[in-house]
Amino acid sequence: MRDNLNTGPLSESDLDEALHLLHVEARTADAPMTDLRARVLADLDKAEPATVASTATVTPIGRARGRRRFPAPWASVAAAVVAAAVIGGIALHGSSPAPTDSTAGAAGTSSAQQTKQGGVELVTAQQALATAATQVGAGKDTPLAPGQFRHISLHAWWSTGTMMASDSKGNPTKGFSYLREQTIDRWVPADYRDDWLERRKLTGRKTWLGGTEPESAMNRPEPDADIQNAEYHGKCGDFFPKSKPAKVCGDANDWDFPEYYAGLPRDPDQLLARWTKDTSAKGSSPSTILYYVTQILGTGLAPADVRAAAYQALAKLPGIQVIDRAANLDGVVGMALGIEDNKADRTELILDPKTGQYIGDRVVAVHPTTPWIKPGTVTSFTSQTSTAVSEQGAK
Amino acid sequence: MTTSTDRLTARGPAPGPPASVEHDRPDLAGPGAKAEFARLFDSYARTLRGYLAGRVGAHAADDLVAETFLIAFRRRDSYDATRVPVRGWLYGIATNVLRNHRRDEIRGLRATARAGHFGGSEHNEPHDNRVAARVDAEHRMRGLADGLADLSDDERDALLLTSWAGLEPGELAAALGVPASTVRTRLHRARRKLRGIDIEQGTADNGGENDHA
Structure with a gap:
């Protein structure tokens, strides 16, 4: 049993929405009831008298009839929704891009030493983060004027797929994976208690990653297209106001609100201690903390002093290193920092080396369990910008 | 777009049973039981x-519906219309069948949960609680699946009977034959646990069962 995490990031509305989506296709399938109705009524005809049957034991009908029980109930029915969960992506252009191996040239790099390429001294992750912290800390976020909005624009390639069969451990044995491009634009009002807006759009661009099915399988309709091509409004970022308990405006544990950032220490050691504690249920490994911080930076809402302290805190993580000095985020090039700890995936935080700003992230499959995903495949790729605009919906 | 927005904004715990459900307390012991059960099927089977499809898969759902109605029919004398809507x-019977x-x-x-890590991102998922976080429910859903598997049976029943089946806590308590306070406790505990899921880290390596014996 997992420990409870009161400080976990999942809000009540997150939970309700996830509950709504879980196995939604199976739950809402509009299959005819005619045959089932006839079967049930026929069963009733054959049923024993109530006085006798009241002590009847519960016998699974499927087994009684010798039907084979399906080991993975959702594999073919709701797998589209299940597996359509956005997972990873890659910044790709053209009709036949190939996943890249970002580990080349970076493997084995010591995080504590200067690295050399072609006789040129290269900065370490610690140096890069220290520089970025100085750059970010020296600047100040331009405060939003009343009526203005912070526009956070995310451009992502995330993977999706369908699992059609799996082994006894749930590892896919049949199915396919592909990447799809999505844009998500969010406008946060100067007063966060006002109306927020988010627009999501699947561009329709896809790239085949592999599978046991023909490549054309990825051209099937996206099962979650209605959700991913949609517009959401909500005061206080509460896009689902009917959820209960309600999202608490100004919740100090909610990364949407300045109260969360106000409660964070600015001292790097204390900040690292805080985030170590926040991730304790997951072991607080360096890569776990790195991922956690990536999420926080990815909100686009962390103030400059928090971002600077975050960089300083990250520099203290054992094993953090420069993975790629020129990670291409769909045309936006940045420095990828990550931790090689031999886990299934490696998350990389991407910084703009010129400004020190967080500009995106990348995920690389290190030990994929999906048989057609090769180790080293970039499975997630996002880039983002944050600007002040005077009109909600403006870019 | 309007449709999906409406669908999402309508999300959350299902509303309480409409009056027709609350007052649907038929006499099942009478001679017209089979006709009454045909009506019940038409009202509630879908x-x-x-x-049930959400819980054990569409392939098994028909069997379980049939089983539920058959048991209900056999035990119709035990139905107490004063205690719980039909x-x-x-x-409640379906819960036992499950x-x-x-x-x-x-x-x-x-x-x-495993399928959710499809594509090779078993460990670190990219974008929860980021810009896209709050409405990336399909992403969270995968973590939720693992979390649900970790709940006790009672907690899972309470949560899904309210969230998916739309039962009110009071109706649920009557259906399960436990005090309303017990149902509330189970619901609260389940939600607390699930809110604590770190869906990014998932349990991709935990492919086995967790039976909570």
Whole structure:
């Protein structure tokens, strides 16, 4: 049993929405009831008298009839929704891009030493983060004027797929994976208690990653297209106001609100201690903390002093290193920092080396369990910008 | 777009049973029982099947619906119309039926969580609680599947009977034959646990069952 995490990031509305989506296709399938109705009524005809049957034991009908029980109930029915969960992506252009191996040239790099390429001294992750912290800390976020909005624009390639069969451990044995491009634009009002807006759009661009099915399988309709091509409004970022308990405006544990950032220490050691504690249920490994911080930076809402302290805190993580000095985020090039700890995936935080700003992230499959995903495949790729605009919906 | 927005904004715990459900407390012991059960089927079987499909998969749902109605019919003398609307009674029976399929459900939830890591991102998922976070429910859903598998049976029943089947806590308590306070406790505990899921880290390596013996 997992420990409870009161400080976990999942809000009540997150939970309700996830509950709504879980196995939604199976739950809402509009299959005819005619045959089932006839079967049930026929069963009733054959049923024993109530006085006798009241002590009847519960016998699974499927087994009684010798039907084979399906080991993975959702594999073919709701797998589209299940597996359509956005997972990873890659910044790709053209009709036949190939996943890249970002580990080349970076493997084995010591995080504590200067690295050399072609006789040129290269900065370490610690140096890069220290520089970025100085750059970010020296600047100040331009405060939003009343009526203005912070526009956070995310451009992502995330993977999706369908699992059609799996082994006894749930590892896919049949199915396919592909990447799809999505844009998500969010406008946060100067007063966060006002109306927020988010627009999501699947561009329709896809790239085949592999599978046991023909490549054309990825051209099937996206099962979650209605959700991913949609517009959401909500005061206080509460896009689902009917959820209960309600999202608490100004919740100090909610990364949407300045109260969360106000409660964070600015001292790097204390900040690292805080985030170590926040991730304790997951072991607080360096890569776990790195991922956690990536999420926080990815909100686009962390103030400059928090971002600077975050960089300083990250520099203290054992094993953090420069993975790629020129990670291409769909045309936006940045420095990828990550931790090689031999886990299934490696998350990389991407910084703009010129400004020190967080500009995106990348995920690389290190030990994929999906048989057609090769180790080293970039499975997630996002880039983002944050600007002040005077009109909600403006870019 | 309007449709999806409406669908999402309408999300959250299902509303309480409409008056017709609350007052649907038929006499099942009379001579017209079979006709009454045909009516019950027409009123509740579709939503019951959807609920069961969500829990053990569409392939098994028809069997479980049939089993539920058959048991209900056999035990119709035990129905106390003063205690619970007939819908709640049916879901109470379905809940017991589901207990025999717990392994299938757990296996399916693990498969869902596993499928969620499809594409090679078993460890670190990219974008929760980021810009896209709050509405990336399909992403969270996978973590939720694992979390549901980790809940006790009672907690999972309470949560899904309210969230998916739309039973009110009071109706649920009557259906399960436990005090309303117990149902509230189970619901609270389940939600607290699930809110604590770190869906990014998932349990991709935990492909086995967790039976909570």
